[in-house]
Each structure stands twice: as C-alpha cells, then as structure tokens.
Amino acid sequence: MSSLSGVIDDERVNAALSWGIVALVAYAAIESTLTGELLWAGLAAVTGALAALPPIRAREARTMVSWEVLALAAVPLVGRSLGVVTQAATYLAVATLALLIAVEIDSFSSAAMTPRFAIAFVVANTMAVASVWTIAQFASDALVGTSSLPGQTRLMWDLVLATAVGLGAGLLFELYFRRYGGPDRDERSRGESA
Template sequence: MTQLEDWFVRDTGLNATLSWLLLGIVASLATITILSDQLVVAGFAIAIVAVGIAPAVASRSWREMLPFPFLLVAALPLAVSVFRPDVATEFVSALSIATLALLLVVDLHLLTAVRMTPGFAVFFVVITTMAVAGFWAVGAGFAHDMWGTPFVRTNDQLMYVFIAATVGGLIAGGVFRWYFRRRERADARFAEEVEYA
C-alpha cells in the first residue's frame, strides 16, 4: 500500500457498511435528480458514487472503502442542496468538492500509475475545487436557461460564489495539509519505535 492509500483506505466492517449505505442513498438521489432534470446535481452524485466505490472495485473486497466521514462531507451539497445558490451554500459545496478531489487523488493512486506527493495533492485539491466551481456555474446557468432552475441573479452574486469556492478550497487544502503532516510525523515516530524495538 502507498502512503495515501494507507492513510485513506479503511478495511473495517463498520466503515464499509456506513460507506455503502451512504453511497446507496447518493445513488438513489442521483436517479431521482436525473428523472427531475436536475442534471448538475445528478452529475455530482454520480461522481461521488464512482469515486466512493473505486477502492472496493480495485481490491475486489467490499470492506476496503474510503473513510465514511470523508464521503459524508463530499455528499453534503446534496443535503444542503444547490437549489438556492448563496455564499454559504457555495462554501459548503466548495469544501465538499475539495474532499471529493482529495478522494479522487487516492483513487488515482489505487487505479493508475499516477503518484502525487502530499503537497501536490493539496495543490490539486485547491485547483480542482476552483475548476469544478466554474463548471458548476456553467452547468447551473445552462440548466437555468433550458429549464428555468434557480441561479444567481447578478454578476456580483456569481463572483461571491467563486470567492466562496476559492476560500473553501484553500481552507480544505490547509486542513488536508495539516492532516498529511500529522500522519507523516506519526509514521516517522512509528518507524523509529520499530527500529529501536
């Protein structure tokens, strides 16, 4: 197992059960939103399910899943909903997208030859969060024009949405970097204890 896999893939029955339950709810929500023509929300839900099941598919073990709390944070916008865009909702969405981006990094480690240092993984999380916010705005604007779904009313509101996404991505990136450093120190202490044992 590589460092990021060891930090993020859990092989416990409780974590797997909670993760599969959450992903089942998200998949059901994806189906409902597709039927009600909320394609932006459906796309996000499908992305969460795809990223969430990748470790189990790669390991061929239903127990090897990403940590339930990370999946829960990634699914938060589906609970908060994006039907009335405002800065608070977009901030929650940005944190969730950042979490999803981090989990995508872990999946890339599992399924491909791509390897990232923890520092670059944090940078990737921040940039991905900002990029997804842009695509999200384009998709929400398209849905507003086509189906009359709610969308921000002014350019100022749209800029606040982008600012919230950037701040959310930076905060999440900082938290993840702190987590990586904490885990690196714990791994180093464990290696020293093993060496002296």
C-alpha cells in the same frame, strides 16, 4: 489509542460505514432527479461513482476510501436533499469532490503526494470543478430555461468563495494525510523524490 478508534480503523467496519454513506449519496442522486434538480443529481452521481471506483477496480468490497472523507462529501448532497440548502453547501460539495479525488489518488495509486502538493491539488481541483459547475449552470439556464446563475458579480464571489473552501478542504486533506499517511508513506515519498 482508544477502543473506538481501533474499531473505526478496522477495514470491515470502514467498508460498512462507507457503503452506508454511498447509499445515502445514491438517495440524494435519486431525490434530486425526482425533484428536477439535475445538476445536484449529477454531482451526487459523480460522487457516488468516484466512491465506488476503488472497490470496483480492486474487485474487493472492503477497498474503500475512509468513511470520514465520504461523510464529508455526503453532507452537502444529503443535506440539500433533506431541505437544508445554503450557498455554502454548493462550495462544500465542490470542494469535497476534489478532496475525494485527491484522497483516492493518494490512497489507491502509486502516486505519492506531499502535503503541500496535496493542498495545491485540492484547491486547483476545487477551482476547476467550480468552473465546470458554473458552465453547467449556464448551459442549464440557456438550454432548459432555469435561472441558476445569480449575476456576474455574485458569480465571481461564488468562485472566490469556492476557492476559499477548496483551501480549507486542502488543509483537511493535509490532516488526513498525516493521520493515514504514516511514517512508511513519508519515507516512500522522500525516497521517490530523491
């Protein structure tokens, strides 16, 4: 193990980096609200709230999800706030929100996920969140007069691509699971399924 990975694995350092990323997500939520991008503001607010949920429940500021997962979730949100907007940012934002949910369930609850189930969970959650995102865009277009939805064919391709990005996020979760799951967690999973 290199000296840098030892520092990063330190709980205090992880918490400091994670809270810094939560602050960036809060910035993205505020900036999106001020510029009238309410869907992005809502997505950033939900991401920040999910990131803050474990320390609030545990009443311990150091009980944070890994900074790497939060950084991945923050990239599309902060990138959009800085003007780096691509269609892939939407897919990545949706997939990383599902990934964040899966990591928090696996890390901070008694539920143990096998890698296959974790991938399926992240993909299914990505598809669900992408569908809710589409419904929110439709509601925004109908009620506020925005023009978020590009058309039916494009919408279907957006959902297909969001699913593909969800599969990629699921594979990332499997790598995360292998890195942080450890042998004792694997044994616990086998013991509970027996």
